[in-house]
Amino acid sequence: MIVTGTRKGIGRELALHYLAQGWTVAGCSRGAFDDPPEHYRHFELDVADERSVVAMVNSVRREFGRIDALINNAGIASMNHFVLTPKSKIEDVFSTNVFGTFLFCREAAKVMMRGKSGRIINFATVATPLRLEGEAAYAASKAAVESLTRIMARELGEAGVTVNAVGPTPVDTDLIRSVPAEKMERLIGRQAIQRMGTTDDVINICDFFLSPRSDFVTGQVLFLGGIG
Amino acid sequence: MNMMQGMNAGVTNVSQIVLSAIKDMNRDLQLEQLRDADDTTALYCDDSDLDSLSLVLLVGEIEARINDAFDSDIVIASEKALSLRNSPFRSVGALITYIDEELAAK
Numbered sequence: 001m002i003v004t005g006t007r008k009g010i011g012r013e014l015a016l017h018y019l020a021q022g023w024t025v026a027g028c029s030r031g032a033f034d035d036p037p038e039h040y041r042h043f044e045l046d047v048a049d050e051r052s053v054v055a056m057v058n059s060v061r062r063e064f065g066r067i068d069a070l071i072n073n074a075g076i077a078s079m080n081h082f083v084l085t086p087k088s089k090i091e092d093v094f095s096t097n098v099f100g101t102f103l104f105c106r107e108a109a110k111v112m113m114r115g116k117s118g119r120i121i122n123f124a125t126v127a128t129p130l131r132l133e134g135e136a137a138y139a140a141s142k143a144a145v146e147s148l149t150r151i152m153a154r155e156l157g158e159a160g161v162t163v164n165a166v167g168p169t170p171v172d173t174d175l176i177r178s179v180p181a182e183k184m185e186r187l188i189g190r191q192a193i194q195r196m197g198t199t200d201d202v203i204n205i206c207d208f209f210l211s212p213r214s215d216f217v218t219g220q221v222l223f224l225g226g227i228g
Numbered sequence: 229m230n231m232m233q234g235m236n237a238g239v240t241n242v243s244q245i246v247l248s249a250i251k252d253m254n255r256d257l258q259l260e261q262l263r264d265a266d267d268t269t270a271l272y273c274d275d276s277d278l279d280s281l282s283l284v285l286l287v288g289e290i291e292a293r294i295n296d297a298f299d300s301d302i303v304i305a306s307e308k309a310l311s312l313r314n315s316p317f318r319s320v321g322a323l324i325t326y327i328d329e330e331l332a333a334k
Binding site for chain 2: 058
């Protein structure tokens with residue numbers, strides 16, 4: 001499988017979890033992966049760089065002959081009033097979250113379609129359905145990921161490839177470290193189950209989408225915490 | 229069927245790779261249009277039997293075989309391919325010419 005954004009946070013935990021489950025994992029991030037375990041291949045790249053993504057997916061296909069799953073975890077956030085958001089910032093957010101997700105889906109789908117099976121999991125966010133103030137760029141980019149997920153699912157349905165998305169609540173990672181505590185409490189207060197999310201919550205949804213029994217589940221965006 | 233089974237490992241000629249991929253893919257697609265394909269065979273045009281999913285499968289297969297044979301990372305459905313006045317997907321010959329040009333440009 002391919003997991004993007006594996007250097008730290010949820011992406012690293014996903015890679016280690018699936019390695020422990022017996023998968024061979026190819027991961028990527030802008031930096032190096034510390035202490036790479038056996039059966040892990042790391043690629044240093046920017047997920048929005050088309051040439052690098054094409055080269056990585058071709059390299060994985062050549063080495064392993066197939067790609068069973070793709071988890072598009074790589075993402076960046078921007079927390080700022082939209083009036084104070086420079087164009088370069090929203091471009092950065094869309095480059096990583098939308099274009100990076102699109103490129104990996106496109107290239108992995110080519111390989112999966114040849115084998116007539118595959119699972120793609122994208123990353124949405126509760127910031128989109130909650131219409132979170134201060135996260136316009138981030139939430140809009142993830143809204144685009146939701147649309148990509150639903151339409152790609154239809155375009156790949158007959159090819160045996162499922163495409164779904166998980167929408168995590170805030171999880172204690174670098175992505176949310178700059179959010180003030182008071183704002184975080186208000187956000188969690190809007191959830192049906194009022195606690196911070198964990199990496200295990202996200203892994204559980206990924207396990208479900210990857211399960212052989214989930215081959216009739218596609219085009220879904222599953223939000224954690226009772227939001228949606 | 230594993231589509232790679234039809235690949236002749238010694239073949240590095242674009243025309244042969246494309247025609248071999250079409251022949252192998254058509255075992256599943258079963259399109260009269262692609263039977264005994266050659267340079268003049270229509271691919272994706274007004275009077276084509278090829279639907280969009282079949283075209284996607286075919287282009288993906290050809291792209292993988294070309295990239296493996298030439299150790300390249302070309303993307304056939306590039307911005308250039310989609311902006312050309314005469315689509316490289318209109319016929320087998322046009323696609324072969326386009327791939328030849330892309331490989332030469334790399």
